[in-house]
Amino acid sequence: MSCHGAEGAATATLDRGTGTGTPVVALVGNPNVGKSTLFNALTGAHQRVGNWPGKTVSVAQGDWRTPGGRRLRVADLPGTYSLLPDSPDEALVRDVLTAPPGERPDAVVFALDAANPARNLYLLSQVLDTGIPVVIALTMTDVAARRGTAPEPGALARELALPVVAVEGRGGTGLDRLADAVADVLDASPSHAPSPSPSRAAWAAGSPVAAELAELAGEGAAQTSYPARWLVVSLLCGEEPPGVPAALAERARAAADRLAATSEEADAELLVAEARYAWAHAVVERVAPRPVRARPTLTDRVDRLLLSRAFGIPFFLAVMWGVFQATTVLAKPLQDGLGDFVSGPVSGGAERLLEAVRAPGWLTGLLVDGLINGVGQLLTFVPLMIIMFLLLALLEDSGYFARAAFVADRLMRTLRLPGRAFLPLVVGFGCNVPALAGTRILNRRSHRLLVGLLIPYMSCTARLAVYAMIAGVFFGTDSGTVVFFLYVASVLLVVGMGLILRPLLFRDMKEEPLVLELPPYRLPTPRVTGAQVRQRLSAFLRTAGGIIVATAAAVWLLMAIPSGTGSGGFGKVDVERSVFGTVTRAAAPVVAPAGFGDWHATAALGTGLIAKEGVISTLAQTYSAQEDGDPKLTASLHATFEESSGGHARAAALAFLVFVLAYTPCMATLAAQRAEIGTRLTVIGFGIQLAAAWLLAVGVFQIARLVW
Numbered sequence: 247m248s249c250h251g252a253e254g255a256a257t258a259t260l261d262r263g264t265g266t267g268t269p270v271v272a273l274v275g276n277p278n279v280g281k282s283t284l285f286n287a288l289t290g291a292h293q294r295v296g297n298w299p300g301k302t303v304s305v306a307q308g309d310w311r312t313p314g315g316r317r318l319r320v321a322d323l324p325g326t327y328s329l330l331p332d333s334p335d336e337a338l339v340r341d342v343l344t345a346p347p348g349e350r351p352d353a354v355v356f357a358l359d360a361a362n363p364a365r366n367l368y369l370l371s372q373v374l375d376t377g378i379p380v381v382i383a384l385t386m387t388d389v390a391a392r393r394g395t396a397p398e399p400g401a402l403a404r405e406l407a408l409p410v411v412a413v414e415g416r417g418g419t420g421l422d423r424l425a426d427a428v429a430d431v432l433d434a435s436p437s438h439a440p441s442p443s444p445s446r447a448a449w450a451a452g453s454p455v456a457a458e459l460a461e462l463a464g465e466g467a468a469q470t471s472y473p474a475r476w477l478v479v480s481l482l483c484g485e486e487p488p489g490v491p492a493a494l495a496e497r498a499r500a501a502a503d504r505l506a507a508t509s510e511e512a513d514a515e516l517l518v519a520e521a522r523y524a525w526a527h528a529v530v531e532r533v534a535p536r537p538v539r540a541r542p543t544l545t546d547r548v549d550r551l552l553l554s555r556a557f558g559i560p561f562f563l564a565v566m567w568g569v570f571q572a573t574t575v576l577a578k579p580l581q582d583g584l585g586d587f588v589s590g591p592v593s594g595g596a597e598r599l600l601e602a603v604r605a606p607g608w609l610t611g612l613l614v615d616g617l618i619n620g621v622g623q624l625l626t627f628v629p630l631m632i633i634m635f636l637l638l639a640l641l642e643d644s645g646y647f648a649r650a651a652f653v654a655d656r657l658m659r660t661l662r663l664p665g666r667a668f669l670p671l672v673v674g675f676g677c678n679v680p681a682l683a684g685t686r687i688l689n690r691r692s693h694r695l696l697v698g699l700l701i702p703y704m705s706c707t708a709r710l711a712v713y714a715m716i717a718g719v720f721f722g723t724d725s726g727t728v729v730f731f732l733y734v735a736s737v738l739l740v741v742g743m744g745l746i747l748r749p750l751l752f753r754d755m756k757e758e759p760l761v762l763e764l765p766p767y768r769l770p771t772p773r774v775t776g777a778q779v780r781q782r783l784s785a786f787l788r789t790a791g792g793i794i795v796a797t798a799a800a801v802w803l804l805m806a807i808p809s810g811t812g813s814g815g816f817g818k819v820d821v822e823r824s825v826f827g828t829v830t831r832a833a834a835p836v837v838a839p840a841g842f843g844d845w846h847a848t849a850a851l852g853t854g855l856i857a858k859e860g861v862i863s864t865l866a867q868t869y870s871a872q873e874d875g876d877p878k879l880t881a882s883l884h885a886t887f888e889e890s891s892g893g894h895a896r897a898a899a900l901a902f903l904v905f906v907l908a909y910t911p912c913m914a915t916l917a918a919q920r921a922e923i924g925t926r927l928t929v930i931g932f933g934i935q936l937a938a939a940w941l942l943a944v945g946v947f948q949i950a951r952l953v954w
């Protein structure tokens with residue numbers, strides 16, 4: 247471990263695809279500078295997201311087909327503020343840019359926020375130390391222009407001696423010029439390459455560190471495969487990558503001591519940082535001098551209200567209530583229409599076709615009662631998912647979601663967590679698996695472990711499908727409010743469990759100040775919003791589709807196998823006398839105090855351990871298999887919960903929803919948890935989730951039945 251808390255090994259390698267000779271371009275920049283928007287504009291549909299080879303950090307990669315017909319491989323590296331890393335994400339960026347020759351990117355496109363150039367130039371000075379050719383993509387120029395601080399690309403290019411192209415990823419402006427600039431950099435052969443950019447050394451000019459760097463750089467280049475300038479700067483700052491000769495490391499420590507002796511208040515690392523910032527501010531003063539009196543922007547004025555103590559949290563809750571209310575109300579007619587289509591023409595047509603070809607009864611049961619009814623019931627929630635993803639994408643693209651983390655900072659501090667911990671938790675509203683991967687943005691290991699234990703309590707979209715169905719059946723027009731209540735309960739459960747787990751497992755946890763880049767408010771664009779909805783929906787369908795088909799087939803098989811003699815033959819057994827019915831009936835008394843001690847409910851919760859989407863398909867399957875003809879799922883659920891709750895069906899339904907909220911989301915989440923926080927904590931978390939779900943469901947039912 248380095249003194250900055252991240253792994254010191256530079257082991258990341260680049261995915262150059264199956265072809266040979268494809269240049270690799272790394273997209274680098276601070277968080278929230280428009281880098282990912284630019285990546286989406288460059289790669290379009292030719293992208294994929296996965297863990298970097300040898301790492302547990304997710305990186306988006308894609309193919310950039312330039313207007314000239316050239317194919318480039320683009321890697322959208324995680325946003326970082328420094329190449330002296332504090333987290334696994336930042337360590338990945340450092341490792342990629344300092345990998346051995348042949349494994350580094352062929353070029354870097356550096357996304358520089360025109361509205362905040364000084365902070366971005368600090369990172370640029372570190373990237374330039376790696377020696378990789380750099381092209382500047384100047385983003386957020388419209389925001390900088392409104393503030394009266396926009397740097398002129400030509401002036402910035404002359405100052406840095408680097409290609410600078412103003413781009414607008416959301417509208418596609420400047421992408422052709424960016425492609426030309428990257429092509430020019432890649433085509434420059436070693437014999438005709440331009441002389442090294444003066445800015446590679448300019449940040450140290452006039453600083454006490456300049457002489458020490460010049461003396462050490464030659465030896466670093468001769469003895470290691472690391473970029474020489476980056477290596478000696480890292481050594482001066484206390485970083486010691488593996489494979490550095492002991493003599494060079496010793497000389498660097500002596501140089502750092504000499505530098506520290508030149509200042510009574512600073513060590514070598516601080517002197518290096520001061521030199522970088524002094525250079526960055528000098529560049530900004532020459533290319534984008536600030537007006538004497540900068541006018542407040544619209545973002546500044548809106549933030550005074552939305553980030554205030556009095557209005558911030560109520561506004562966030564109101565926005566989320568509106569999202570869930572709109573989702574349930576707008577989606578219901580579409581869901582009903584799809585449901586009638588699946589249970590009518592699709593099921594009936596499949597049954598008639600199978601009869602025409604004289605298919606055996608077990609095959610008809612598997613295809614119609616198992617796959618079509620089970621999977622078809624889930625597909626009726628596609629409209630709901632589209633609306634949900636659309637509304638969340640609009641909030642994200644507008645810049646509001648970053649404010650949610652700021653507003654939540656005070657709430658997170660009750661758990662001694664930084665406000666940025668709310669970001670992976672918010673991602674958990676979509677899916678817990680990427681949310682667990684998102685804990686890597688947290689610097690401290692204890693923070694990552696605690697958030698990793700809490701993320702499964704965030705309501706994912708798979709749970710949303712269950713919420714919408716049960717709430718629609720039992721609460722009618724109030725279903726949107728019920729769903730909103732469940733999401734609020736999800737956040738409260740995270741806080742409550744955090745207050746319990748932190749003193750038990752993480753007593754020495756230290757607080758950390760919030761460092762968060764807030765993007766400007768912008769009008770969402772159809773192109774960006776549509777791409778986000780398409781990607782999220784396709785990912786949901788790919789994941790849910792495979793799981794549901796497997797689960798539906800397994801459930802039908804267990805329902806087709808008799809549990810004992812005299813129960814009928816294979817595929818002809820009554821469901822309650824099947825293996826599936828026998829096991830779930832035996833488990834039903836466990837949840838009887840919660841009001842839903844019926845085998846249909848316990849069967850659905852059992853398959854919900856595999857994936858929450860299985861809850862819906864299992865309910866559809868069990869009722870379909872039990873009754874002749876087309877079952878009325880609403881009437882069946884009402885009858886079941888009325889009987890199991892002793893006449894308090896709504897109270898039992900609410901308790902069922904709370905159980906779904908609190909217990910383990912899915913096997914994929916458990917696997918992701920194990921990868922992020924280890925087997926021991928995953929097992930502990932799994933047990934706590936089941937216990938919490940049972941206790942909360944029982945408590946909710948016993949209280950709610952006094953009202954309903």
